[in-house]
Amino acid sequence: MTAENSLSGSGKARSGAILHVDMDAFFVSVEHIRRPELKGLPVAVGGPGSRGVVASASYEARAYGVHSAMPSRRARQLCPDIVFLPGDHELYSEVSRRIMGILRSFTPLVEPLSVDEAFLDVSGARRPPVEIGHLIRRQVDSEEGISCAVGVAAVKFLAKLGSKLAKPEPTPSGPSGGAGVFEVPVGEERGFLAPRPVSDIWGVGPATLGHLNRIGITTIGELAELPLEHLEQVVGKAHGRHLHSLANAIDPRPVVPETAAKSMSREETFARDLHTHEDLGAELAALSDSVASRLRSAGVAGRTVTVKVRFGDFSTITRSHTLASAVDSGVVLAREAKQLLNEVDVAPGVRLIGVGVSELEDSGQRQLALDLGEESAADPSWQDVDQAIDRIRDRFGAGAIRTGGTANPNTGATGWNRPR
């Protein structure tokens, strides 16, 4: 379709005003800045252990078939020379904040999707969207040394697909080609989508793809022609309506800057399976402490506590409980989580455990509830303890203090996580 040089200035097609900006191999690109000697080498950021996976791979590594979410062991088989880096998520978050700042200098309507991508609504801008895309690429590259791809379209889904098509190809010597900016012109959306595979639709993963393939649907064009009622029977009502709209290039979702988080969680995979409530309880306490700390720094508290347990055979269960009032205390959260865990038979062996909190609300509301004397799972006496813990961590670092029962039981946790 159209690319960097073929569209701009043609004046033949109207431009959509949604941009999707996606960093190229973000974690690896950040590592390249502080370790330039790694440029040109196959590099992966991720968990190097036997149960680790790749979070980000350089284009040189991708040429060997390495990709994100691939088990690290498999990545080493495909590319024995690959350099594994453990990752520095504080640094990635810091770079991400600066890049989002650059994007906000073009429009206040920036919706971050993750650390390395965002939607922008530039409908109010004087410059053409494609030109803004090029300016963004130049500025992110000159100020942060990171390359990115930009998709331009009238709707989010197509802009996202555009950025994917603007990316370079992986080769053993690094990224090659790639338009950098890819536009789907207004009025040409359906023709553009029709021949593309249904897996290009945002929301079609392996399970949905299997369902669609079984009824003979392989392209977006075929999906667009399928009667809605039939599609709803195959993939469910809400999902069916959503996919049908996207296949017809209909995506009314606006760009929403800064949406509040709806849940917070932490989970940990162990190097070896754990079989006792005692071992798991200690790990649960540490995770609860971490989640509670994040809740407090975000100024929120949550009512629903969920414990996630993944067994050695990879089967996964969750147990949740909704409290009378919201909590943000690590001790209270750990107590609830352990009660939930007690309902689970852990003897078969647990490889992963997680703690999550949802039904989040502003901490100010919760304080008001406490002041009014409502029944609460959050014991106010713990608030002083939590505040003291936060002050110590602010001053001496996150590892300066642990709450009781969170001492590392030598569980061999992978220690790998990818912060949002």
Next chain:
DNA sequence: TCTGGGGTCCTCTGCCCT
């Protein structure tokens, strides 16, 4: 091949209430 971590949204089921 053997699958991390942190999220969101949806569906299904069972329970309670009217």
Next chain:
DNA sequence: TCTGAGGGCAGAGGACCC
């Protein structure tokens, strides 16, 4: 008093995303 229908809600799990 019993029973069934239907709505609302909580809990569990699946699918998907990066």
